[in-house]
Amino acid sequence: MMNSDNNPIDSCSKKNSNEFLSKVIAIANQKGGVGKTTTAVNVAAYLGHYGYKTILIDMDPQSNSTSGLGFAQNNISNSIYSLIIYNEDPNKAIIETPYENLKLIPSTKQLSGAEVELVTVFKREFRLKEAIQKLEESYDFIIIDCPPSLGLLTINSLAAAKDIIIPIQCGYFALEGVVQLLNIIDMVRRSLNVKLEVEGVVMTMYSRSKLADSIISEIKNHFGDKLYNSIIPKNVRLDECASHGKPIIEFERNARGAKAYDELTKEIITGYKDKVSSDKDAFTF
Ligand code: ATP
Ligand code: MG
Numbered sequence: 245m246m247n248s249d250n251n252p253i254d255s256c257s258k259k260n261s262n263e264f265l266s267k268v269i270a271i272a273n274q275k276g277g278v279g280k281t282t283t284a285v286n287v288a289a290y291l292g293h294y295g296y297k298t299i300l301i302d303m304d305p306q307s308n309s310t311s312g313l314g315f316a317q318n319n320i321s322n323s324i325y326s327l328i329i330y331n332e333d334p335n336k337a338i339i340e341t342p343y344e345n346l347k348l349i350p351s352t353k354q355l356s357g358a359e360v361e362l363v364t365v366f367k368r369e370f371r372l373k374e375a376i377q378k379l380e381e382s383y384d385f386i387i388i389d390c391p392p393s394l395g396l397l398t399i400n401s402l403a404a405a406k407d408i409i410i411p412i413q414c415g416y417f418a419l420e421g422v423v424q425l426l427n428i429i430d431m432v433r434r435s436l437n438v439k440l441e442v443e444g445v446v447m448t449m450y451s452r453s454k455l456a457d458s459i460i461s462e463i464k465n466h467f468g469d470k471l472y473n474s475i476i477p478k479n480v481r482l483d484e485c486a487s488h489g490k491p492i493i494e495f496e497r498n499a500r501g502a503k504a505y506d507e508l509t510k511e512i513i514t515g516y517k518d519k520v521s522s523d524k525d526a527f528t529f
């Protein structure tokens with residue numbers, strides 16, 4: 245396992261012993277293939293690396309986060325499905341990963357049935373929230389990888405989350421669907437979860453071109469400070485590490501994609517540290 249003390253720059257992002265954050269973050273965008281899972285897996289791994297107790301929840305029946313951390317569907321007996329449908333104890337579904345401070349609640353194909361099964365369930369939008377509430381005091385970060393849809397699995401994720409990080413692919417149709425996502429977020433905030441906020445927007449799969457740069461400035465105009473400075477480049481190593489079932493930090497820590505996710509994670513941590521300290525300031529008088 246890698247030691248963050250090797251890198252002096254990393255020490256600024258390390259968890260202080262008395263720091264307690266407890267943040268639930270949904271990585272969401274109903275558009276398919278924009279980098280949700282790659283972001284969820286790699287940010288979760290870097291958070292763990294910096295000392296934050298992190299749990300990654302795979303809310304997608306495609307189970308890409310589950311396989312991205314090296315777990316095969318046929319070895320999974322308890323998954324996120326049993327939590328939201330059968331009210332199973334979440335601790336029964338948690339898998340220890342080989343990575344520092346990182347655990348996983350996996351999904352399997354069975355979860356695709358939940359979208360329909362949930363329709364008739366009492367308080368159907370809050371099944372995930374209720375399932376993971378007990379976990380909040382044991383983890384610094386709970387990261388939810390959402391599926392590419394705006395159905396009940398995503399709505400459950402948004403009802404359970406405090407914050408959302410939206411990955412947007414640096415492509416021609418970048419903004420397509422984002423307006424619809426923002427409308428849904430607004431609706432969830434009004435009816436299910438007043439605390440829900442867009443924490444940040446991250447541009448993914450960037451390769452230098454005039455078009456990509458103009459898309460980034462368009463997104464910047466739209467989201468302002470919410471757009472992270474870290475831009476994730478198109479980097480084949482990120483694709484390869486997923487197929488090897490490893491986060492990039494373990495697969496090739498010097499890859500451009502690794503450095504970008506490292507920087508993004510530091511921005512996320514700094515954002516939370518700033519929030520925690522301004523919250524404290526608010527209570528000091
Ligand atoms: P879905 O909507 O299907 O859940 P997603 O939004 O989770 O997709 P990913 O699975 O993260 O998207 O990425 C889609 C594909 O692109 C995957 O094969 C992934 O390995 C690859 N990929 C993601 N980010 C990058 C990147 N920065 N560079 C190269 N390949 C990438
Ligand atoms: Mg995905």
